[in-house]
Amino acid sequence: MHRRQFLSTALLPLAGCQPQADVSHISGGFTGIGHARGHLLQQTPTWPTPSRTRQTDVLIAGGGVAGLAAARGLRLKGIEDFALLELEDSAGGNSRAGLLGGMACPQGAHYLPLPGDDAWEVQDLLEELGLRRRVAGRWIYDERHLCHSPQERLYFNGEWQDGLLPLQGVAADTLAQYHQFAQRVEQLRHTERWSMPAAKSPVTPVKQALAALTFEAWLNQQQLTDPHLRWYLNYCCRDDYGAGLAQVSAWAGIHYFASRHGFAAPGMENAEREGLLTWPEGNAWLTRRLAAPLQQRLHTGQVVLRVTNLKHGVEVDVFNTATQTVERWQARRAIVALPMFVAARVLQNPPDWLRQAAARMVYAPWLVANIQLQQALHDRPGAPPSWDNVLYGAAGLGYVDAMHQSLQSVPGATVLTYYRALGDLAGAGAALGQAGRRLLLEQPWATWRNAILAELSAVHPDLPAKTRQIDLTRYGHAMAVPVPSIDGKIGLQRFQNKRKQLQKSEYFQITHERLNFAHSDWAGYSVFEEAFTLGHWAA
Structure with missing residues (x-):
């Protein structure tokens, strides 16, 4: 593909993304990491x-x-x-954070699911940090660090609904496919051992077969074709892996549910939402505490x-x-x-x-945008503002509210952290992620600002007027994508x-x-x- 054709294809997701309101008052820029340092390895042929x-x-x-x-x-x-x-x-990798308007906000990973017994190393860390302790023979997590309710919501069919699985007004055939997928996941959970970390469970012929094809191909085999189910599963893959179900392996798609909480279809007994730990600064709360004892040993x-x-x-x-x-x-x-x-x-x-x-x-590039608001947004009908807020069918993965954990009695100034995975923007195989990396490097801050505001203004028309600053963090190689092997x-x-x-x-x-x-x-x-x-x- 020639460069001009490559760029014109990559730019399609940003075409026509102009917010209706005046945005000239919004400041900001690129922050968080400096890609120029990493590129020194490519650009400098010899060193002194x-x-x-x-x-x-x-x-x-x-x-x-x-x-x-x-x-x-x-x-x-x-x-x-x-x-x-x-x-x-600063140390932290994808789990760094910044300050915007005096408020802490994540520049990458923003939560940690409560670890299962396979992840006893992580459990030990949480106990050391005072997040987990044994009371009357049971492990109890510090509620101050658990994600406060309401946890997540989806803007779907013109209003907000509780949870991210599309439910409002869906047909009976859609609900039936939700249950079919849930039953298939439960079957695999009972016949195979799934763990997090994955290395603690054995490789079996079933897992090898799943690892050899895409999640999309496996869904086709199972005749799970409902568009709402496909959207949700694609969202989950993009959220955890940086690329969609057409790119990640079926093993990864199943592992997402089977190694943690299963798949909760409406009315199922296991429909209780998974607990998670989160902080205004995201997982930087953890990495900063890991880095603190190093002192002069950290260079x-x-x-x-x-x-x-x-x-x-x-x-x-x-x-x-x-x-x-x-x-x-x-x-x-x-x-x-x-x-x-x-x-x-x-x-x-x-x-x-x-x-x-x-x-x-192959690696997925990511864009993280921290949007400083001077006051709370007006809200659409339906479920109330949550920690995680997702728009059905949008290019991005939604946003989290940095002040959700503050327990402030009256909503006010806050920072919304918007995420966009670019691993499946264009290309496949070895080319996966290349278009997203090119887009991150070449698109100016103002273009990203306009695209993000236009996307979120569909549900928050007052967003541009209440935004004061937008800081963008770019990750060219944010995460390895579990593609079929x-x-x-x-x-x-x-x-x-x-x-x-x-x-x-x-x-x-x-x-x-x-x-x-x-x-x-x-x-x-x-x-x-x-x-x-x-x-x-x-x-």
């Missing part, structure tokens, strides 16, 4: 000789959730001589250039953005908590299995020959000589439980 050499026992490259979990894991083992290198000015603004296995240790060259110099770190061992495609680029003489894994991985293998299970057995058979690491790898990429998709557990295992 390191100006200094530093030593540590264990070096962690990457300060996302996996890297922070690895740092905590080292501390739990009594290893204090380590350093963590982070590209951005930000560091671009990892080269990782080399030596005879008696590991050598890592980095570009220090503060001093504008190249520095060399020497360590006994290293944990590479970088996205897989970056790890394959910076590791000297990477093994074939790493190169092949990186070549197969040729061999039907799932996530970490693709690399069984690289397992290193630990105390229990279900624990393993991806290793290469003195390197351990830890990142949500290795699970095949990006959620907190996967990244945290893999970082913990690596330590």
